[in-house]
Amino acid sequence: MKQIKTLAIVALTMIMALPAQAQYGRYGNPRGGYGRTTHRVSSSPYTYFGFRGGIVGGTLNSDNSYFDASSMKSGLNVGFNADILLTPATPLFFETGLQYTEKGGKMSYSGNKLTYNLNYLEVPLLLKYQYKLDRNLALTPFLGGYLACGVGGKIKDQATRTAESAFSDYNFRRFDGGIRLGCGLMVDMLYLEIGYDAGLANISQDSFDSTHTGALFANLGINF
Numbered sequence: 744m745k746q747i748k749t750l751a752i753v754a755l756t757m758i759m760a761l762p763a764q765a766q767y768g769r770y771g772n773p774r775g776g777y778g779r780t781t782h783r784v785s786s787s788p789y790t791y792f793g794f795r796g797g798i799v800g801g802t803l804n805s806d807n808s809y810f811d812a813s814s815m816k817s818g819l820n821v822g823f824n825a826d827i828l829l830t831p832a833t834p835l836f837f838e839t840g841l842q843y844t845e846k847g848g849k850m851s852y853s854g855n856k857l858t859y860n861l862n863y864l865e866v867p868l869l870l871k872y873q874y875k876l877d878r879n880l881a882l883t884p885f886l887g888g889y890l891a892c893g894v895g896g897k898i899k900d901q902a903t904r905t906a907e908s909a910f911s912d913y914n915f916r917r918f919d920g921g922i923r924l925g926c927g928l929m930v931d932m933l934y935l936e937i938g939y940d941a942g943l944a945n946i947s948q949d950s951f952d953s954t955h956t957g958a959l960f961a962n963l964g965i966n967f
Contacts, residue, residue, distance in 0.1 A: 789828040793934060796821045797962030801846035803859055805947065805954035809852055810914075812859045818845025820960050826871060838869040838885065846940075846958050847896065847909075855902040861909050861956065863891040867923060883927035889940060893917035915946045919956055934964045 799820045803812040822842030829835050847859040869887035876882060893916075896909035910917050925938020942956035 789831075791826050791966055793824050793826070793964050793966040794822075795824060795842070795934075795936075795962040795964035797960060799844055799846060800959045801848055801861070802957045803848040803850075803861075803954060804957060805952060807947065807949065807952040807954065810859075810947065810952070810954050812848025812850040812857065814849040815959075816847045816849045816858060816860070818847065818860075818862075820844045820962060822865075824867065826966075834873040834875075836871045836873065838871050838887075839867055841866060843894075844891070844958070844960075846956050855900055858899045858901070859909060860896045860899070861893060861915065862895045863919060864894050865889050865891040869923060871927075873929070879931045881929040883929060883934075883936070884925075885927065885936075885938070886924045887922075889920060889923045891919040893919070912948060914948060915954065916944075916948060918944060919946055920944045921956070925960075929966065932965050932967065934966050935962070936964075937961045 797820050799818040800815040801818055802815055803810055805811040820842060822840055822844075824838055824840030826836040826838045829837055842865045844863050844865050845860065846863060847861040849856070849858050851857070867887065867889045869885045871883050871885040874882045874884075893910045897906045898909050898914060899906045907914070909915055919942055921940055921942040921944065923938060923940050925936055927934055927936035938960055940956065940958040940960070944955070945953050946956065947954035
C-alpha cells in the first residue's frame, strides 16, 4: 500500500510540473486556449469523446491463500469515455465514461490450478493533462480513480473441472474501487494508453481477510 501511495504522489507531481502553456495534439488552438483547431475558445468547458478497446492483465492479492491469485490472467477491456476541459487556460481534463473490464487472476492451491474471472462495469474518474509534442501528437498522463460493480464471473478449478460464481456470499463482493494511473499518446484521432488499476476496496466476504484487485491494461482507441 505504501508503494501505491508513493507512485500516486510521484505521478501527480509530474503532472503538476508540466508547463501550463503546453497545448495538446490535434486539439491545440493556434489562437491560444484548448479548443479544436476549427473552434474558437469559449468560456464553457470543451468536451470530446472516444472509444477504447484493449487487453487487461489481472491479479488478486489476498491474506487468504485460497484467493491469493498473484499470477496474471488476461482479459478484455472495452468502453467509451468523455473528456471535459476544466479551464481554457490549461490543458487539464476531467475524464469519465463506462467500461467493461475482465479482471481476476490465476494460482495453484493444494496442487489444483484455479482461475478467477471477475468481470466489472467500471466508471473512471480521472484528471488528464495533454502535453503537446507536435501539431498532431500529444502525451496524456492521467491520475485518478475508478468505481466498479461486478456483473459476472467464475472461479474455475482445473483439477475437478468445476466452476462456481465469483460473486457470492462465500467468495467476492461486487463493489470495487481504487486508484488508476498511466499515460496515453494521441496521434491525430488515434489514441493509445497504458495504465494500472490498484484496487483499494476489500472485495473479500470474510471479515478477517483482505483481498484486492490489480490490473495492468493497454488500450487502443479513437477520439472524436
